Amino acid sequence: MKEISQKKINDKNLNLDSDLGVVSQDELEVLKNSFIEGVPFQYLLNKADFYYSEFFVDPSVLIPRPETENLVDLIVKRHKGKIERVLDVGTGSGAILLSLIKHGVGQSGLGVDISTRALEVALLNTKRLHLEDQVRFINSDKLNNVEGTFDLIVSNPPYIKAQSHRELVHPKVNQFEPHEALYLPDDFYTFWFEDFFSEIRSHLRGFFYMEGHELELDAQAEILLKLGFKNVEVLRDLSGCKRYLEASFHP
Numbered sequence: 001m002k003e004i005s006q007k008k009i010n011d012k013n014l015n016l017d018s019d020l021g022v023v024s025q026d027e028l029e030v031l032k033n034s035f036i037e038g039v040p041f042q043y044l045l046n047k048a049d050f051y052y053s054e055f056f057v058d059p060s061v062l063i064p065r066p067e068t069e070n071l072v073d074l075i076v077k078r079h080k081g082k083i084e085r086v087l088d089v090g091t092g093s094g095a096i097l098l099s100l101i102k103h104g105v106g107q108s109g110l111g112v113d114i115s116t117r118a119l120e121v122a123l124l125n126t127k128r129l130h131l132e133d134q135v136r137f138i139n140s141d142k143l144n145n146v147e148g149t150f151d152l153i154v155s156n157p158p159y160i161k162a163q164s165h166r167e168l169v170h171p172k173v174n175q176f177e178p179h180e181a182l183y184l185p186d187d188f189y190t191f192w193f194e195d196f197f198s199e200i201r202s203h204l205r206g207f208f209y210m211e212g213h214e215l216e217l218d219a220q221a222e223i224l225l226k227l228g229f230k231n232v233e234v235l236r237d238l239s240g241c242k243r244y245l246e247a248s249f250h251p
């Protein structure tokens with residue numbers, strides 16, 4: 001199991017102190033041109049606000065979204081103070097996991113991602129939020145390298161079908177955000193989630209929450225039911241779109 005270390009972050013020389021107040025004229029010119037090209041301002045400033053905290057982001061991680069904040073808020077309201085171990089699959093910047101732990105959902109947390117670069121960013125954010133004693137990260141394809149069971153598993157996996165859903169994606173998102181965070185191949189999509197949910201089941205002794213695509217959540221809820229999950233619900237986001245799955249499993 002490959003745990004991500006702080007040294008790797010330092011070796012990469014992440015731009016930790018980007019502050020518009022101290023950039024040189026040349027840097028300002030680069031920023032201006034990038035802004036004109038349409039690079040999201042969160043990548044230009046290396047920061048994104050998410051659930052009462054500021055997160056370092058760069059183009060190796062998805063910019064955390066308001067609908068994901070909504071999911072975190074829902075989990076905090078339901079589970080604060082009642083959960084021991086939390087797992088976040090596809091942690092990216094660590095926004096979900098770190099927000100949950102910071103707000104009292106889980107005494108300890110494990111974040112996994114297939115991207116080692118994303119895990120370096122997540123570890124950096126952990127340090128900034130002073131949560132190193134409670135949170136660790138491992139590199140894993142889905143839950144392949146995960147051991148043990150968890151009281152709550154959360155995931156915002158890639159959930160856009162690379163072919164049939166792509167035209168619904170904003171061109172700026174497609175151009176600037178990491179494709180492995182966004183897309184799964186159409187012909188592999190159902191199998192990917194069947195496999196994912198059965199891995200989740202092997203490591204769950206409590207609650208499962210997932211953000212997903214409004215056109216896919218009903219079919220995914222059926223898969224969860226077939227696998228023996230209980231209390232399976234499709235939940236809507238604040239704009240009224242189907243956006244999340246909620247379920248539980250107790251071995």
Ligand SMILES: C[S@@+](CC[C@H](N)C(=O)[O-])C[C@H]1O[C@@H](n2cnc3c(N)ncnc32)[C@H](O)[C@@H]1O
Binds near residue numbers: 089114
């Ligand atoms: C939609 S992003 C979510 C990032 C973050 N959790 C958030 O909500 O902002 C999906 C994340 O899953 C990761 N990922 C993609 N395929 C994966 C896999 N097979 N196993 C683990 N992580 C994966 C991506 O690298 C990316 O960080």
